[in-house]
Amino acid sequence: MNHSLQEIGALTRRWFIHLSREPVHVMFALIQPLLWFALFANIFSRVARGSQFGNVSYPTFMTASALALTVVGNSLMGGIPLLMDKELGFLNKLLAAPISRNSILMSRFLFVNAVNWMQMTIILLVALLMKVHLETGAAGIVLLYLLGALLGIGVTFISLALAFLLHSHAEFFAIVGFINLPLVFVSSALIPVSLMPIWLAWLAKINPLTYAIDGMRAMIIPGWQAQPIWLIFFALVLFDAICFLISARIFRRNLG
Amino acid sequence: MCPYALLVKLNIPPSVRHFSMQPAVVVEKLAKNYKDFLALDNISFAVPQGEIFGLLGPNGAGKSTTVRILATLLAPTSGSAFVAGYNVQNNPFAVRRSIGYVPQEQMCDNYLTGRENLWLQGNLYHMDYTAIQQRIRELSALLELEDALDKITKQYSGGMKKKLDIASGLIHRPQVLFLDEPSLGLDVSTRLKVWEYIRRLYQEGITILLCTNYMDEAEKLAVRIAIIDHGKVAVIDTLERLLAQVGGDVVTLELENSVGPSRNGFEDELKKLAFVTKVLARENSLNIFLQYDETVLPQIMRAAGNFYVPIRKLTFSRPRLDDVFLKYTGHRLQEEGT
Numbered sequence: 037m038n039h040s041l042q043e044i045g046a047l048t049r050r051w052f053i054h055l056s057r058e059p060v061h062v063m064f065a066l067i068q069p070l071l072w073f074a075l076f077a078n079i080f081s082r083v084a085r086g087s088q089f090g091n092v093s094y095p096t097f098m099t100a101s102a103l104a105l106t107v108v109g110n111s112l113m114g115g116i117p118l119l120m121d122k123e124l125g126f127l128n129k130l131l132a133a134p135i136s137r138n139s140i141l142m143s144r145f146l147f148v149n150a151v152n153w154m155q156m157t158i159i160l161l162v163a164l165l166m167k168v169h170l171e172t173g174a175a176g177i178v179l180l181y182l183l184g185a186l187l188g189i190g191v192t193f194i195s196l197a198l199a200f201l202l203h204s205h206a207e208f209f210a211i212v213g214f215i216n217l218p219l220v221f222v223s224s225a226l227i228p229v230s231l232m233p234i235w236l237a238w239l240a241k242i243n244p245l246t247y248a249i250d251g252m253r254a255m256i257i258p259g260w261q262a263q264p265i266w267l268i269f270f271a272l273v274l275f276d277a278i279c280f281l282i283s284a285r286i287f288r289r290n291l292g
Numbered sequence: 293m294c295p296y297a298l299l300v301k302l303n304i305p306p307s308v309r310h311f312s313m314q315p316a317v318v319v320e321k322l323a324k325n326y327k328d329f330l331a332l333d334n335i336s337f338a339v340p341q342g343e344i345f346g347l348l349g350p351n352g353a354g355k356s357t358t359v360r361i362l363a364t365l366l367a368p369t370s371g372s373a374f375v376a377g378y379n380v381q382n383n384p385f386a387v388r389r390s391i392g393y394v395p396q397e398q399m400c401d402n403y404l405t406g407r408e409n410l411w412l413q414g415n416l417y418h419m420d421y422t423a424i425q426q427r428i429r430e431l432s433a434l435l436e437l438e439d440a441l442d443k444i445t446k447q448y449s450g451g452m453k454k455k456l457d458i459a460s461g462l463i464h465r466p467q468v469l470f471l472d473e474p475s476l477g478l479d480v481s482t483r484l485k486v487w488e489y490i491r492r493l494y495q496e497g498i499t500i501l502l503c504t505n506y507m508d509e510a511e512k513l514a515v516r517i518a519i520i521d522h523g524k525v526a527v528i529d530t531l532e533r534l535l536a537q538v539g540g541d542v543v544t545l546e547l548e549n550s551v552g553p554s555r556n557g558f559e560d561e562l563k564k565l566a567f568v569t570k571v572l573a574r575e576n577s578l579n580i581f582l583q584y585d586e587t588v589l590p591q592i593m594r595a596a597g598n599f600y601v602p603i604r605k606l607t608f609s610r611p612r613l614d615d616v617f618l619k620y621t622g623h624r625l626q627e628e629g630t
């Protein structure tokens with residue numbers, strides 16, 4: 037147990053050192069969520085004005101989307117450093133050491149989640165500046181971070197599994213780019229599911245992102261209940277479980 | 293203290309140390325296929341504890357493949373291997389705890405400083421804080437890395453990176469060290485230094501498996517050598533015995549044309565010298581096969597002086613591992629390289 041903690045601690049610290057040595061990454065990590073937020077809130081607010089958003093302002097509506105999309109975008113990249121380690125051979129050095137293979141994966145989860153939460157915090161602060169009110173209070177904010185973690189865990193599983201399945205980071209970026217866009221558009225990120233055509237609504241309902249966003253929106257906008265909260269948590273936990281089961285086999289095959 | 297280190301401390305000579313212990317590495321009929329390419333073809337060897345064992349072979353011979361199997365990174369297709377008494381396939385965890393692995397490719401984390409790299413490695417071997425600090429001090433002094441320790445390794449030269457790799461393979465005081473081409477890409481003086489460190493490690497009693505395709509590296513460091521080529525072991529023996537097989541040292545004298553009958557007396561005199569094993573006379577030259585030491589050349593010159601034999605040129609040659617290589621594989625090591 038102590039050994040695992042020591043391994044995970046050291047490996048996680050390595051990722052934080054990487055982050056701090058790459059100022060461009062830090063900048064990007066800070067700016068990217070703001071970009072989402074500013075772009076969507078501005079472009080779509082014109083479209084949305086006068087339609088059926090009730091008395092909810094579009095920036096308020098978009099806060100949950102910005103939070104969830106940031107978590108997805110960042111978590112999808114979560115496998116990249118391991119893919120680099122694999123390409124450079126550094127992974128072999130880790131694998132020749134007497135450490136649990138799970139510690140390597142665990143360090144990625146901890147790091148990715150920490151960055152996700154940091155980015156969520158930035159978005160929430162900016163949202164406050166834009167006069168978005170977080171009316172559900174402290175409990176709502178805690179649940180907001182919990183939803184972010186549940187969404188991030190599943191997506192990170194996918195990303196780590198891809199890192200072991202694929203051979204180069206060029207391949208990785210191609211596939212991730214392919215996943216990312218439809219995931220966003222077939223979700224409640226831009227418009228509520230209730231306003232979608234039937235076929236799109238069906239697709240959106242099997243998209244875990246929809247549940248995360250609906251859940252987050254419910255925490256930000258009092259009375260906004262696209263889905264019951266229990267269903268949202270159930271769907272996200274189910275998503276994490278499925279991602280775990282699929283990727284566990286891939287990890288076992290590649291990490292021995 | 294492990295029993296082996298005790299023997300070292302008591303100054304028990306290596307030849308005795310080795311017989312008293314189980315081998316540090318045993319490889320039995322190991323084979324490895326990459327798809328339908330046979331990279332290792334039933335190789336077997338054993339490395340006694342405390343020895344530097346050289347795996348010598350050209351590019352593609354299968355050295356790195358062997359070491360990767362021994363470091364539990366690659367599963368063999370057939371055969372078995374034991375490190376520090378543990379089976380690499382059944383007990384990889386115990387093997388990993390016993391070994392240090394310095395791969396052929398440079399393998400420090402470019403974003404970390406030297407110190408952070410070593411710190412990470414120490415934590416992966418579950419050392420505590422003070423032990424890691426202590427070891428970083430020792431190793432950086434040994435490898436002359438102190439000044440670079442807090443620089444990011446991206447800024448290191450190739451030689452510094454290699455030294456850091458060696459240091460991180462040693463941080464946890466492994467029983468067995470795998471060095472895959474430790475002087476690849478190093479300049480002459482750095483390479484000599486690395487050799488010196490390796491010899492120092494040997495004196496501390498650590499077992500070293502050294503992969504190399506440099507003849508002189510194997511000659512300078514290894515106690516025993518396995519020559520491998522195309523995935524097969526061509527021969528395994530001590531350096532001395534391998535060299536003895538291709539003949540001893542030779543002094544060749546070129547004589548002036550004017551040598552008269554005194555030449556016969558000179559030859560007889562040479563044959564009487566204790567270190568001379570054979571004298572081969574040619575028209576204007578003599579090949580003297582002998583056991584070389586520092587007194588040999590003056591004695592030959594003195595004999596030549598006594599018999600008034602004028603010598604125009606003297607050359608001295610020792611047999612090289614290269615000749616052994618040629619004998620067992622049918623080609624020279626250098627020609628094969630790509």
Ligand SMILES: Nc1ncnc2c1ncn2[C@@H]1O[C@H](COP(=O)(O)OP(=O)(O)OP(=O)(O)O)[C@@H](O)[C@H]1O
Nearest residue numbers: 326331349350351352353354355356357358396505
């Ligand atoms: N992953 C792999 N897939 C297919 N073939 C491989 C793989 N790794 C090595 N080989 C082949 O196996 C053979 C042995 O390779 P290995 O790396 O063990 O040689 P080596 O003796 O270490 O050579 P070098 O001196 O160049 O390091 C080579 O012919 C190589 O092409």
Ligand SMILES: [Mg+2]
Nearest residue numbers: 355356357396
């Ligand atoms: Mg090699």
